Amino acid sequence: MELQDTTKAFGPHQVLKGVNLRLPAGQVTALMGANGAGKSTLVKVLCGVHRADAGNLLLDGRPVVFQDPRQANAAGIVTVHQQINDNVVLSLTVAENLLLDRLSDGRLGGLLGRKRLAEQAGPLAEAVGLNVPMDTQVAALGQAERQLLAIARALAHQPRLLILDEPTSTLSDAEAERLFVLVERLRARGTGVLYISHRLSDIRRLADRVVALRDGVIVLEQETPDLPRAVQAMLGHGLGEASHEYRRGGRERFRLQQARLVAGAPPFYLSLREGEITVATGLLSSGGMGLLQAIYGLAPLAAGTMYKGGKPWRPRSPAEAIAGGVFMVQEDRARAGIIPGFSLRHNLSLPFLSHLSRLGMIDRRREAERGKHSLDQAGVVYRSDRQPMSALSGGNQQKLMLARWLQQPCELLLLAEPFQGVDIGARRDIARLLRRTADERATLVVCTDLEEALELADRLLVFNHHRLVGDHRGEQLNMEQVLQQIAALPEHIDEELR
Ligand SMILES: Nc1ncnc2c1ncn2[C@@H]1O[C@H](COP(=O)(O)OP(=O)(O)OP(=O)(O)O)[C@@H](O)[C@H]1O
Numbered sequence: 001m002e003l004q005d006t007t008k009a010f011g012p013h014q015v016l017k018g019v020n021l022r023l024p025a026g027q028v029t030a031l032m033g034a035n036g037a038g039k040s041t042l043v044k045v046l047c048g049v050h051r052a053d054a055g056n057l058l059l060d061g062r063p064v065v066f067q068d069p070r071q072a073n074a075a076g077i078v079t080v081h082q083q084i085n086d087n088v089v090l091s092l093t094v095a096e097n098l099l100l101d102r103l104s105d106g107r108l109g110g111l112l113g114r115k116r117l118a119e120q121a122g123p124l125a126e127a128v129g130l131n132v133p134m135d136t137q138v139a140a141l142g143q144a145e146r147q148l149l150a151i152a153r154a155l156a157h158q159p160r161l162l163i164l165d166e167p168t169s170t171l172s173d174a175e176a177e178r179l180f181v182l183v184e185r186l187r188a189r190g191t192g193v194l195y196i197s198h199r200l201s202d203i204r205r206l207a208d209r210v211v212a213l214r215d216g217v218i219v220l221e222q223e224t225p226d227l228p229r230a231v232q233a234m235l236g237h238g239l240g241e242a243s244h245e246y247r248r249g250g251r252e253r254f255r256l257q258q259a260r261l262v263a264g265a266p267p268f269y270l271s272l273r274e275g276e277i278t279v280a281t282g283l284l285s286s287g288g289m290g291l292l293q294a295i296y297g298l299a300p301l302a303a304g305t306m307y308k309g310g311k312p313w314r315p316r317s318p319a320e321a322i323a324g325g326v327f328m329v330q331e332d333r334a335r336a337g338i339i340p341g342f343s344l345r346h347n348l349s350l351p352f353l354s355h356l357s358r359l360g361m362i363d364r365r366r367e368a369e370r371g372k373h374s375l376d377q378a379g380v381v382y383r384s385d386r387q388p389m390s391a392l393s394g395g396n397q398q399k400l401m402l403a404r405w406l407q408q409p410c411e412l413l414l415l416a417e418p419f420q421g422v423d424i425g426a427r428r429d430i431a432r433l434l435r436r437t438a439d440e441r442a443t444l445v446v447c448t449d450l451e452e453a454l455e456l457a458d459r460l461l462v463f464n465h466h467r468l469v470g471d472h473r474g475e476q477l478n479m480e481q482v483l484q485q486i487a488a489l490p491e492h493i494d495e496e497l498r
Helices: 040-048 069-074 094-104 116-129 143-155 173-188 200-207 227-235 290-296 317-325 344-356 364-377 394-406 424-436 451-455 479-486 490-497
Strands: 002-010 013-022 027-035 054-059 078-082 161-165 191-194 211-215 217-222 252-260 270-274 277-281 305-306 326-329 413-414 442-446 459-462 468-472
Touching: 002 040, 002 317, 013 027, 013 040, 027 040, 027 200, 027 227, 040 191, 054 451, 069 442, 078 143, 094 116, 094 143, 116 143, 116 173, 143 161, 143 173, 143 217, 161 173, 173 191, 173 200, 173 270, 200 394, 211 227, 217 227, 217 305, 227 424, 252 290, 252 442, 270 442, 277 290, 277 451, 290 413, 290 442, 305 344, 317 326, 317 413, 326 394, 344 364, 344 490, 364 394, 364 413, 394 413, 424 451, 459 479
Parallel strands: 027 191, 027 211, 078 161, 161 191, 277 442, 277 459, 326 413, 413 442
Antiparallel strands: 002 013, 002 054, 211 217, 252 270, 252 305, 459 468
């Protein structure tokens, strides 16, 4: 497939400014670009969601025009979009999602029983390592499981061109590796792959070619990947230093005693202190996220007691947690955090409206001033704070979520996968910002990606099968031990913990 001189604007905002891009069969082309560069817009032109304003789309050398994504699909172009929920139907089961395309075009015949559906869908899920009952409602799945489901659904199409937009943003290294093997298999069969990621490790692992998009133009094309140069080209400048000084925590802000994330697991003790950033890592659904949910009042601990400032902590909802000074950047920003039609300004101030109102009236000037300061501090690329949230690129939406919770002091800041879709330059800036403000609170982060975890952590916790199996100081980190703890099998974990 090939794009020639493609342009696309949203109103007065020219996003693609004449893109030329070649996507050869049997090769993985990695597309790099900072947040807001136009990558998702480019993808949406390729797969028929958006019509380009000008330029040509060539398939096998012949011009094509896709009126909608169905036509692109029929031509063998299959996309896994960055916004995970765009790829799945939340109200259906896993099996129904996996077989949706076959069900809707009648290939599976009439009504199918649950058992037959599960039989057909099972192998598709297994191929990507999605281990959940086939009749689970998708709404009940976590983000990472939804991402695997979206990938499985795409692969079931046997695409000619597979477009993956940030496919590993919530996956750990082990789950990502499984995806890479599948992509390699497709490549060997002649499928062309367009792979978009902010994770350099993914690109290093998979890319045959690299192209960099900056401000709507392809600024670099490499037939042999040279990532430092590609990063420089996409950002327009070099990358700041990733290493940092490790800090030891001061006063204890939060504590868990005799805590169990699931019944039967050995209990653990955890003290979170101000000034240090604690990062929990592990495979998908290994426990870190469950811990955050318990502290934020979303789901109870299986056993144990939590204390904040020495007093028992038992929030029954996020609203109670927020009122008590515990904030959380949630993983599923589309459902748990933002209102797409609202302006950036209003999305920022949503949880704090009571602070901004006097006698029931919202102080608009204060809201605007505070909002702009937070957006700039978090490096959000935006045109106006009155623009709707839905017009912001994915990475910039994520930065806004961070900006929101940094507006007010809190006692404990929880961050679930804070770097989802954030470009590597911005990630470094955000890590610096979190560190700079860390003295004022305790900070607990869940990052499945180890590179991201290490960029942030003063202290690294490892969870495995809902057990806390490792607690490391950043400066004394033994990577081999960390990797072993992440991957250990359940029977070995319990032995070691005893
Ligand atoms: N529907 C829309 N309406 C208005 N502007 C939009 C719309 N979609 C995207 N944009 C704008 O187009 C620009 C490019 O966005 P796009 O999502 O393509 O960036 P991206 O490179 O994929 O970024 P990220 O890495 O953050 O996902 C951004 O400035 C964004 O605000």
